[in-house]
Amino acid sequence: MTAETSQTLDRGLRVLKLLADTDHGLTVTELSQRLGVNRTVVYRLLATLEQHALVRRDLGGRARVGLGVLRLSRQVHPLVREAALPALRSLAEDIGATAHLTLVDGAEALAVAVVEPTWTDYHVAYRAGFRHPLDRGAAGRAILHARQADGSPDPGYVLTHGELEAGASGAAAPLLGVTGIEGSVGVVMLTDAVPERVGPRVVDAAREVADALR
Numbered sequence: 001m002t003a004e005t006s007q008t009l010d011r012g013l014r015v016l017k018l019l020a021d022t023d024h025g026l027t028v029t030e031l032s033q034r035l036g037v038n039r040t041v042v043y044r045l046l047a048t049l050e051q052h053a054l055v056r057r058d059l060g061g062r063a064r065v066g067l068g069v070l071r072l073s074r075q076v077h078p079l080v081r082e083a084a085l086p087a088l089r090s091l092a093e094d095i096g097a098t099a100h101l102t103l104v105d106g107a108e109a110l111a112v113a114v115v116e117p118t119w120t121d122y123h124v125a126y127r128a129g130f131r132h133p134l135d136r137g138a139a140g141r142a143i144l145h146a147r148q149a150d151g152s153p154d155p156g157y158v159l160t161h162g163e164l165e166a167g168a169s170g171a172a173a174p175l176l177g178v179t180g181i182e183g184s185v186g187v188v189m190l191t192d193a194v195p196e197r198v199g200p201r202v203v204d205a206a207r208e209v210a211d212a213l214r
Contacts, residue, residue, distance in 0.1 A: 088205070088209070100139065104134070109184075111126065167190055172184045
């Protein structure tokens with residue numbers, strides 16, 4: 001802590017981070033131990049966070065992240081999209097295919113940013129807001145592949161064909177090392193086979209987007 005920072009705010013944010021990292025919630029005692037403060041301080045922090053719906057407590061007294069966090073998270077997508085656009089534009093122009101940033105939204109993959117190439121005669125129409133199951137399409141499969149890689153520094157890329165649109169192929173690589181964001185960067189093109197250079201290029205673009213989001 002420095003003179004310019006707020007200790008109370010810092011503790012409140014630490015509470016939210018601790019709760020976000022657990023599926024079963026934490027008790028006041030557990031939070032007190034992890035924060036290194038007494039229970040009275042934790043009670044006050046939780047009461048304040050509850051007033052803003054950022055924390056809720058179940059019947060057993062365990063604190064969990066509240067629905068108010070969802071209202072805040074809705075504002076994240078525009079910020080993420082803006083940060084990703086330069087890398088997506090470069091990818092789309094380089095490959096000559098529609099580039100996209102896809103994030104996890106529950107059990108689905110949600111396209112939050114899409115850039116189409118300017119110089120091609122035709123390309124796949126792919127729009128921001130498009131949803132599909134995580135286990136279909138390169139974008140979702142890349143995310144699942146990263147989960148299965150269990151922290152591997154380079155889970156690589158995923159190629160698919162015809163899973164979301166007949167005649168279209170996709171290539172995607174997961175975003176790595178971005179706290180709180182699970183997603184992928186990829187391209188979709190009208191071809192039976194993805195050219196060899198596309199996979200590594202998509203990995204590079206995913207790395208650029210991750211760097212922009214850190």
